Amino acid sequence: MHVKLSKVRKAYGKNVVLNDINMVLEKEKIYGLVGRNGAGKTTLLKIIAAQLFPSEGTVQVNEENPFENEAILSQLCFVKESQTYPDHFTVKDILLTAKATFPLWDETFCQALVARYNVPVKLRMRKLSRGMRSVVGVIIGLASRAPLTIFDEPYLGMDAVARQYFYDQLLADYADHPRTIILSTHLIDEVSELLEHVIVVKEGRILMQEDVETLRAGAVTVTGEKGKVAAFIQQQHVLSSQTLGNVTNVMIFGTISRQERLQAEAEGLSFSAVSLQKVMVHLTDQEKGSA
Amino acid sequence: MKGIRSVLYMHWRSVGSWVYIPWLILGSVFLINYGWRSFHQDSQSTNDVGNMVIFIYLFTVAWIFNGQLFAFASGLSIKRMHFVLGSVMAAILISIGSSLLLMLLIVVENMTNGWGIDWHTFSWKVTQTFAYWEQFAIYLLVFLCLILLGFFLSSIVIRFRKRGLLVFxxxxxxxxxxxxxxxxxxxxxxxxxxxxxxxxxxxxxxxxIPAIILLLFGCYMLFMRRAIIRS
Structure with a gap:
């Protein structure tokens, strides 16, 4: 499914949560939405899912307004960490209702996930641990096979093994059934292998929209003699810098040609790759992020 | 339309709270009262409003469920109008079922001359002289009215928070x-x-009563149309 947001703004009174959001999500791609707490990620996702109304601007999913639009909503699954369930519903009730709701629901896949995660289906949802509640959300998101699936920090409380199984299943299922997936997360390094495109949100605005490969290629750490490093980074976007004696270590983000790199290496500078997590931390850091 | 079916299904999965528990409570109240009255019989015919418990219970359940089921339905991307229509259809079915059960008990109550002790607990004094179909219609309307009142009050809280309820x-x-x-x-x-x-x-x-039902339905639909979940 194709998503387009134009000049979207969301404010609660004087508190502006989102401002001037313009973005296009192409169909059948996996997007990562990253940003610090309170950056506006959940609000943005809720607006895409028509669970919130923008104060200004337009939202289009497959060229249509998703608000009260059955054709769009039936193709959309939004799994959020804050999802509440009826107190009296068991896990079985939840999954049966989801099955009755999503037209592309895969019951076999659902049962396989339930068995793998060892979900106690007869228990009431409110009795489950935080992690197990997240697992139920993840199962719904995966088994729904919705053409637009949104995960808003779906892994809260899930241990590393459970999270890795989720990522593996997401990738495997995506390969068989391509769909547009938006994954809002703090654990960028964990999901970096899944993502094709990253959207960075900072203080209610989109700071960056890049392909993961571009981000990976663009961020490097340059290490070397202080003066030489300073000369090299003059035209670069510096994310962070550390100096110890005469040796400086600078994280930069930009485009370095092969020739520039070879020349710098010949002058004694060394380059090392930077994790996506580190890039995001520095990009979204309040003081340094504006650099 | 799949959304309406899903909402009806959600209410069906809640059958314990809509049907079993209220009738169990009513049954318990009946048995305790029956036991007590059997030992303390007087010559007078008595008529109480023992069945009120089920009306109040269903009103409360409607209020609680509307909020909880809406939050869940919203997570499943069900249209708000489908949620409203599904819930109202469930309310109608529950009202019909509850009225039929109540009528069945009233028929037994009349056939046994008030459970053998001239005690009329399931029928209201004012409706005792009415034909059965009239009593059924009255109970049906009252059930529906109270369930919709629960939905309506809950929709005020969802749409305008608790402050809205205070203003109302x-x-x-x-x-x-x-x-x-x-x-x-x-x-x-x-x-x-x-x-x-x-x-x-x-x-x-x-x-x-039908006018109130229509008014509640209209307001419920109006408030839920732009309802959001604030979690």
Whole structure:
């Protein structure tokens, strides 16, 4: 499914949560939405899912307004960490209702996930641990096979093994059934292998929209003699810098040609790759992020 | 339309709270009362409002479920209007079922001359002389009215938070204050008015309750149309 947001703004009174959001999500791609707490990620996702109304601007999913639009909503699954369930519903009730709701629901896949995660289906949802509640959300998101699936920090409380199984299943299922997936997360390094495109949100605005490969290629750490490093980074976007004696270590983000790199290496500078997590931390850091 | 079916399914999965628990409570109340009255019989025929417990219970369940099921339905991307229509359809089905069960008990109550002790707990005194179909219609309308009232009050909280409920309470209080003041001071023929109401009570009931039901349905739909989940 194709998503387009134009000049979207969301404010609660004087508190502006989102401002001037313009973005296009192409169909059948996996997007990562990253940003610090309170950056506006959940609000943005809720607006895409028509669970919130923008104060200004337009939202289009497959060229249509998703608000009260059955054709769009039936193709959309939004799994959020804050999802509440009826107190009296068991896990079985939840999954049966989801099955009755999503037209592309895969019951076999659902049962396989339930068995793998060892979900106690007869228990009431409110009795489950935080992690197990997240697992139920993840199962719904995966088994729904919705053409637009949104995960808003779906892994809260899930241990590393459970999270890795989720990522593996997401990738495997995506390969068989391509769909547009938006994954809002703090654990960028964990999901970096899944993502094709990253959207960075900072203080209610989109700071960056890049392909993961571009981000990976663009961020490097340059290490070397202080003066030489300073000369090299003059035209670069510096994310962070550390100096110890005469040796400086600078994280930069930009485009370095092969020739520039070879020349710098010949002058004694060394380059090392930077994790996506580190890039995001520095990009979204309040003081340094504006650099 | 799949959304409406899903909402009906959600209510069906809640059958324990909609059906089993209220009837178990009513049954327990009945048995305790029956036991007590069997040992403390007097010669007088008695008529209480024991069945009120099920009306109040269903009103409360409707209020609680509307909020909880809406949050869940919203997570499943079900249209708000489908949620409203599905819930109202469930309310109608529950009202019909509950009225039928109540009628069944009333029939047994009448056949056994008030459970053998001239005790009428399932039928209301004012409706005892009515035909069965009329009693059924009255119970059906009252059930539906109370369930929709629960949905409506919950929709106020969802749409306008608790502050909305407070404003609604104040408005309702002012409304009744004006009405009562008008009826005391405004009508020259106040006594005749109330006498007429007394004589045509059923007509008033049949006109007023459906009007209230439609009003509740309209307001419920209006408030839920732009309802959001604030979690």
């Amino acid at each position: 309470g104040v408005l309702l209080y002012v409304f009744f204050l004006v009405i009562s003041n008008t009826s005391v001071n405004g009508f020259d023929h106040e006594e005749a008015f109330w006498t007429w109401i007394g004589q045509h009570g059923l007509l008033v009931f049949y006109s007023l």
